[in-house]
Amino acid sequence: RVETNFLSYAIDDAQKYPYLASMGIYVFKKDALLDLLKSKYTQSHDFGSEILPRAVLDHSVQACIFTGYWEDVGTIKSFFDANLALTEQPSKFDFYDPKTPFFTAPRCLPPTQLDKCKMKYAFISDGCLLRECNIEHSVIGVCSRVSSGCEL
Numbered sequence: 001r002v003e004t005n006f007l008s009y010a011i012d013d014a015q016k017y018p019y020l021a022s023m024g025i026y027v028f029k030k031d032a033l034l035d036l037l038k039s040k041y042t043q044s045h046d047f048g049s050e051i052l053p054r055a056v057l058d059h060s061v062q063a064c065i066f067t068g069y070w071e072d073v074g075t076i077k078s079f080f081d082a083n084l085a086l087t088e089q090p091s092k093f094d095f096y097d098p099k100t101p102f103f104t105a106p107r108c109l110p111p112t113q114l115d116k117c118k119m120k121y122a123f124i125s126d127g128c129l130l131r132e133c134n135i136e137h138s139v140i141g142v143c144s145r146v147s148s149g150c151e152l
Contacts, residue, residue, distance in 0.1 A: 069093040087121040
């Protein structure tokens with residue numbers, strides 16, 4: 001949590017957005033990046049806590065304020081939790097907004113086949129075969145098999 005009033009030109013309500021974080025999306029000129037990594041900060045290992053804070057001293061560093069959906073998925077548990085959170089209604093992220101279409105890589109798999117299944121708040125990937133199962137608040141991966149009597 002930081003004082004964000006100085007961002008009032010970009011964010012109208014500083015109270016609504018009291019946090020600043022690096023999301024790990026960086027754009028560098030090649031020479032500037034090589035300068036940082038090869039000559040100035042050869043012993044540094046982390047962009048967010050070591051390199052970027054020092055780079056502002058002698059490089060032009062700019063930030064873009066992002067107010068959309070973002071989750072830190074730096075651990076296996078946080079990645080798991082972020083995926084399950086997408087199954088909640090309403091979800092924090094809308095895959096189906098026609099103004100911002102979401103595309104995935106084509107897999108050329110058969111469609112998922114469901115036979116006498118009960119599902120609630122779930123995402124089912126391509127190529128799955130599900131038989132007589134109950135699935136709730138789950139994400140089922142590509143080409144998964146869920147057999148009769150299984151509850152997730």
